[in-house]
Amino acid sequence: MAEQAEGTVVFGVFNETSGTESRVALTPDIVARLRKSGVTCLVEHGAGDAAEYTDADYIAAGAQVCDAETILEDAQALGFVDRPGEALISRMKPGTWVIGMLGSFTDNEYVETLEKAGVTAVAIERLPRQLSSAQSMDEMTSQNSVMGYKAALVAANAYGSFLPMMTTAAGTIRPAKVLILGAGIAGLQAIGTAKRLGAVVTAYDVRPASKDEVESLGAKFLDLGLDLSAGQGEGGYARALSAEEQAAQQAAVDEKAAGFDIIITTAKVPGRKPPVLLTERGVAGLHRGAVVVDCAASDLGGNVEGSTVGQIVTEDGVKVIGAPYLASEVATTASNLLSRNVADILTHFIVDGALAVRPDEELDQAMIVAGHKPLNAQKEA
Numbered sequence: 001m002a003e004q005a006e007g008t009v010v011f012g013v014f015n016e017t018s019g020t021e022s023r024v025a026l027t028p029d030i031v032a033r034l035r036k037s038g039v040t041c042l043v044e045h046g047a048g049d050a051a052e053y054t055d056a057d058y059i060a061a062g063a064q065v066c067d068a069e070t071i072l073e074d075a076q077a078l079g080f081v082d083r084p085g086e087a088l089i090s091r092m093k094p095g096t097w098v099i100g101m102l103g104s105f106t107d108n109e110y111v112e113t114l115e116k117a118g119v120t121a122v123a124i125e126r127l128p129r130q131l132s133s134a135q136s137m138d139e140m141t142s143q144n145s146v147m148g149y150k151a152a153l154v155a156a157n158a159y160g161s162f163l164p165m166m167t168t169a170a171g172t173i174r175p176a177k178v179l180i181l182g183a184g185i186a187g188l189q190a191i192g193t194a195k196r197l198g199a200v201v202t203a204y205d206v207r208p209a210s211k212d213e214v215e216s217l218g219a220k221f222l223d224l225g226l227d228l229s230a231g232q233g234e235g236g237y238a239r240a241l242s243a244e245e246q247a248a249q250q251a252a253v254d255e256k257a258a259g260f261d262i263i264i265t266t267a268k269v270p271g272r273k274p275p276v277l278l279t280e281r282g283v284a285g286l287h288r289g290a291v292v293v294d295c296a297a298s299d300l301g302g303n304v305e306g307s308t309v310g311q312i313v314t315e316d317g318v319k320v321i322g323a324p325y326l327a328s329e330v331a332t333t334a335s336n337l338l339s340r341n342v343a344d345i346l347t348h349f350i351v352d353g354a355l356a357v358r359p360d361e362e363l364d365q366a367m368i369v370a371g372h373k374p375l376n377a378q379k380e381a
């Protein structure tokens with residue numbers, strides 16, 4: 001049994017470390033912050049090890065380090081980097097709050113599992129990002145920024161030459177030509193990082209507004225010669241293209257891609273499978289030694305035909321790296337940012353010292369996908 005001060009919310013996080021996951025949903029800095037809001041923090045043994053936060057760091061910040069069973073028993077709210085699996089959900093007490101990227105747009109079955117377990121589920125992917133009050137809760141922005149930065153480094157590392165122009169006694173080496181497809185949060189960070197490494201960067205996005213953003217970073221905007229001006233969807237996001245538009249876009253990208261040494265793809269449409277931008281034909285047209293990093297790779301497919309999560313596929317000397325998990329490779333900072341996002345979501349739902357849903361709040365309406373009865377209300381019932 002964890003020690004709990006009277007009238008506080010107890011928040012717990014687990015050790016989610018796996019082959020590709022090194023992040024943790026709560027860091028010691030944020031423990032200290034949450035304590036000021038009256039939250040008692042429980043952290044599973046070793047949860048922060050892979051992100052360089054030790055159990056001793058958590059204890060020093062005022063958290064209690066314990067086993068998963070104690071967290072499941074004592075915590076009223078649980079925070080996640082990745083969504084909890086069904087086995088863990090089945091061990092949760094009804095009324096527990098679950099905060100994480102739950103994949104609720106594409107996985108109804110999973111949401112039903114949460115509903116059946118009687119938990120109150122807060123889906124971070126549904127955060128109304130346009131609200132100014134939601135900025136500090138925006139995990140998509142914080143983690144995609146980290147991913148875009150790391151994607152440029154991974155590409156540079158896999159590439160067999162320099163990114164900047166180099167003049168040496170043995171000759172001058174031309175700078176690498178980098179193409180970024182999808183110039184949202186991750187894409188803009190990838191542009192900035194590749195530019196700082198000295199590459200000549202070109203970028204493309206279907207949203208007309210992105211041209212100015214790309215150019216303001218000193219990159220060229222790729223003209224595909226297509227009119228996809230209606231590519232802007234709701235809320236500042238892209239819309240899904242029609243089959244004809246997509247085919248025209250793929251043909252144009254495949255052709256233009258041939259001139260580049262490195263291609264980084266980050267294109268997504270909320271709630272949909274990522275669009276294929278570069279087909280097998282386009283990959284086959286790249287020169288030996290070219291590197292492709294597909295940050296949108298997923299089990300449903302990514303932006304690059306044939307990309308596979310966690311693998312480097314090498315075809316005719318072209319490396320295609322399926323890497324949606326790159327934020328995890330900058331685990332210390334990515335965890336700290338993510339932890340701040342999750343903590344601010346948690347504290348949004350604390351009203352008068354207890355977890356509560358305010359049905360008239362836009363954020364609550366948008367994010368609660370299962371259950372709506374807070375634990376305290378259940379205890380009272």
Ligand code: NAD
Binds near residue numbers: 131185204238275
């Ligand atoms: P995202 O991860 O959903 O998509 C990444 C990028 O892929 C987007 O720029 C999108 O336009 C692009 N894309 C989708 N389909 C494409 C296609 N077929 N071809 C080329 N590109 C394609 O989005 P994100 O990066 O999280 O955010 C996108 C934009 O949303 C941001 O640049 C920003 O302008 C806006 N945004 C606004 C707020 C806010 O209002 N506070 C917050 C977050 C994001």
